[in-house]
Amino acid sequence: MELTRRNALMIGAGAFAATLLPVGAFATPEDTEKAIAEFTGGAEVGEGGITLTTPEIAENGNTVPITVDAPGAVAIAIFAEGNPEPKVCTFNFGPLAGSQSASTRIRLAGTQNVVAVAKMADGSFVKTANTVKVTIGGCGG
Numbered sequence: 001m002e003l004t005r006r007n008a009l010m011i012g013a014g015a016f017a018a019t020l021l022p023v024g025a026f027a028t029p030e031d032t033e034k035a036i037a038e039f040t041g042g043a044e045v046g047e048g049g050i051t052l053t054t055p056e057i058a059e060n061g062n063t064v065p066i067t068v069d070a071p072g073a074v075a076i077a078i079f080a081e082g083n084p085e086p087k088v089c090t091f092n093f094g095p096l097a098g099s100q101s102a103s104t105r106i107r108l109a110g111t112q113n114v115v116a117v118a119k120m121a122d123g124s125f126v127k128t129a130n131t132v133k134v135t136i137g138g139c140g141g
Contacts, residue, residue: 032079032086036117036127039077039090045117045125050076052116054130061108061134069101070118070126076102082112108134 036045050070058064068076068091078088091102100118108114111134117127 029081032081032115035079035086036077036115039087039117040119040125043123043125045127047126047128049120049126050116050118050128052114052128052130054114054132056131057133057135058108060136061110062136063105064108064114064132064134065103065105066114067101067103068116068118069099070116070120071100072121073100073118074121075119076100077117078104078106079115079117080106080108080112081115083107083109108132110134 050068050073053067053069055064066078068078070076073093075090075092077090079086080088088106089104093100106114111132113129113131115127115129117125119125
C-alpha cells in the first residue's frame with residue numbers, strides 16, 4: 001500500500017477516534033456496593049451464616065470454580081468487584097430445595113474479591129468475601 005496524504009489523514013483520524021472510545025471500564029468498589037444495595041434493598045448486611053469456597057489462585061480467569069452454601073437462605077447473589085459488571089449471578093431457593101448451596105464457574109477479569117450475599121428466610125442478609133488471584137485474565141485481560 002502506498003502511503004499517500006489521504007491515507008495518512010485517514011490513519012490519523014482513525015487513531016484520534018480510537019482514543020475517544022472508552023477503554024474496558026471496570027467496576028469500582030462503589031459500584032459493587034451499589035449492586036449489593038440493590039439486592040438487599042438497602043438493608044443492613046451482617047456477617048456469618050454463609051460459606052464461599054473459591055480457589056486462592058486461579059490459573060485461568062475464564063473458568064473459576066466457586067461454591068456457596070447458606071443454610072436457611074432463600075436467595076444468594078455473587079458479586080465480582082473487578083469485573084465490568086459486578087453482579088455475576090443469583091441463585092433462588094424454593095421451599096422444596098434440599099439444600100441452599102450452589103456450585104458454578106465464573107469469569108474474573110483479574111485478581112479481585114468475590115462477594116457472596118445471602119437473603120435469609122427471616123429477611124436478614126449476610127455476606128462473606130474471598131480474594132482470588134488470577135494469573136490469566138478472563139474478561140478480555
